[in-house]
Amino acid sequence: MSKKIVFFGAGAIGGSVGAWVAEQYENVWFLDQGEVARAIKEKGITTYLEHHKDEAVTVKVKTIDSLSECADADVIVVCVKTYSLDKVCQIIKSEVKGNPTIVALQNGIENQKIIPQYFDKVIYCVIEYNAWIDEPMVIGYQKKGALIFGTNNDATKPEMNEIAGIFSLGVETHTTDRLLDAVHTKMIINLTNSLTTLIGLNFVEIPNRVLFKKLLTNLSYEGTQIVKAAGYKEFKVEGMPSWTIMKLGCKLPFFLSKGIFEKNVKKMVISSMAQDVLQRKGQATELDTLNGYIVALADKFNVKAPYNKAVYEMCRREFAKPDFKPVSVEAVYAEVKKY
16 A cells, blocks of 8 residues: 655645655645645646746645544655744644654754654655745746655664655655765755845845855855864765865955856845745744754854854844844944954
């Protein structure tokens, strides 16, 4: 009998991964709420490759209004942000029978603390692509995958391999024994989401490109130094710069690196943090579980991190404002100099 899979949450990542899997695998169900739930029922899920919206693919999918309708689910793919994770785990625990396998799609490491409090079969997923929502259930993506599965429980590995095989029907999916390395390498990439949200990239003009590059590249390079000091090793994440490239980007003068810098900036889509802060006008973000975690690592291992500390503290202050407006790169750099 095929495994029954429920996608809990259909944002940019959950919606795109779920649509790709559902297109090739029949026993997939979706649960969300509000206008997202209505859009899934009425229109299905539409995904398109960046710059190819005219070739968008729409997949009609099966939906449920409550997990109790799929109480016999074998696999729950949890696609909510970390700040909603504890509440969602409680819902799953109360409404799903037996011992489902949880596939966790959150950024960062905090999900490895929260989910095992409720479930013993957990697969963590590192996402190797960017996606965004144009409107409910219309999702753009830069490339299709890949996904990296890992688990901290050896007994879960056979099932992880089976589920990875199912996901591979719709999107490139791999497994790894180096889960922590993969998670921390991806976190370094995610660090820049805070800065680009803070300065309003893709929402306002950023004239001072030299200072923009200085902030962005130092934020990432510091991240590599912090993660290495904590004992983690680089993990190859497809489509993302290596730690050596990050170091070069930080050290090379602007006139030598301008071309590649501007090329990479053009690739930056609106991050999930920017969607939370600038589009949905919410104050709940992944700031603490990503940037806050890295700053705490820096303190623990005595690594100087003026860029990360300044950006983190400034984001905490500015994002908390009900009328948040992007700040200038000059204002951010002035904060850096305080450290």
